Amino acid sequence: MDSSGIRDALTEKGLRVTPQRIAIYEAILKLNNHPTADDIAAHIKLDHPNIATGTVYKVLESLVENGLIKKVKTEKDVMRYDAILENHNHLYCAESDRIADYYNEEINNLLTDYFRQHEIPDFKIADIKLQIIGKFLNETE
Amino acid sequence: MDSSGIRDALTEKGLRVTPQRIAIYEAILKLNNHPTADDIAAHIKLDHPNIATGTVYKVLESLVENGLIKKVKTEKDVMRYDAILENHNHLYCAESDRIADYYNEEINNLLTDYFRQHEIPDFKIADIKLQIIGKFLNETE
DNA sequence: TTTTTATATGAGAATAATTCTCTTTAAAGA
DNA sequence: TCTTTAAAGAGAATTATTCTCATATAAAAA
Incomplete structure (x- = not known):
């Protein structure tokens, strides 16, 4: 997504288009290992030296609320963000x-089908997340 | 698990048996909605008024490290603990x-089998967690 | 274009969970 | 019982995040 795509996305959600919001959104798209708020702040401080930490958090929150990005949690106690x-x-x-992102439609369908057929009593499923924990081999990063 | 079971479990892991560790372990077993460190501290402060917060965290950490309890992360930024x-x-x-805990051996087997047959390149799976997000109906708690 | 107004930002204090440091205590083995 | 060493207590420190409020600015209205 380019800068004008970001503007459009913000406008579409009824959010004011500000340089900070554009910069933060761009940063999440660019920094790919699911950056923390701090990673994002550090990255955009090059172009926006005066951005306040609180602004970064507030913008991230409103992007999440409006479904433009997602929050990702890890075992650590820092939130990370994902533009996908x-x-x-x-x-x-x-x-x-x-x-790392793991795309596999098959497993998503498998889970969706399974839970369509095996409803959980007294619980309405909104989302199913599969977190695969392990170790990367042949680290190349 | 009773008090002597806890003592045995600690000894088996090479951990010293202290009143604080027993109290904390007992608290996790007793408080069942996956308590936070704070829940646990509040609960045991009745019997152990002088327990330090740091001790609670340190004990929880060593119980997790020794595989006696597990850490559970939620959307919120507080860690919670699980004795199961x-x-x-x-x-x-x-x-x-x-x-709520959700036991379903079938889904565990389904996932285990699936990933046994479909290995992920350059990644060694240690654990697969399924987090089912939604809403409880007929709240009875 | 200028004015208006509501919303967003900046600055920094406040909060909350967790960790750290250092001294004292006490568990477990000799 | 004595000794050793891990554990606990106290409270400061750290870290991520939120909050407050004055100022700035984007977008709508004139």
């Missing part, structure tokens, strides 16, 4: 704290 | 912040 909205799961390595 | 080691998944309701 397409249904996908995560591979997570606790050792390196690296998160 | 048996392979199970969690039902989580963001609205009420309630976590």
Whole structure:
């Protein structure tokens, strides 16, 4: 997504288009290992030296609320952010704290079908997340 | 598990048996909605008024490290703890912040088999967690 | 274009969970 | 019982995040 796509996305959600919002959204798209708020702040401070930390958090919150990005949680107590909205799961390595996206429609369908056929009593499923924890081999990053 | 079972479990892991560790372990077993460190501290402060918060965290950490309990992460930024080691998944309701255990061997086997047959390149799976997010109906708690 | 107004930002204090440091205590083995 | 060493207590420190409020600015209205 380019800068004008970002503007459009913000406008469409009824959010004011501000340089900070554009910069933060761009940063999430660019920084690909599911950045933390801090990663994002550090990255955009090059172009926006005066951006306040609180602004970063507030913008992230409103982007999440408006479904433009997602929050990703790890074992650590820091939230991370993901601009990919397409249904996908995560591979997570606790050792390196690296998160990789894992696309596999088959497993999504398998789970969706399974729970369509086996409803859970007194519980309405909104989302199913599969977190695959392990270790990356042949680290190339 | 009773008090002597806890003593045995600690000894078996090479951990010293202290009143604080017993109290904390007992608290996790007793408080069943996946308590936070704070829940646990509040609960045991009745019997152990002088327990330090840091001790609670340190004990929880060593219990987790020794595989006696597990850490559970929710959407919120507080860690919660679970004394159930048996392979199970969690039902989580963001609205009420309630976590319920979900036992279903079938789904565990389904996932295990699936990933045995479909290995992920360059990634060694250690654990697969399924987090089922939604809403509890007929709240009875 | 200028004015208006509601919303967003900046700055920094406040909060909350967790960790750390250092001294004292006590569990477990000799 | 004595000794050793891990564990606990106290409270400061750290870290991520939220909050407050004055100022700035995007977008709508004139």
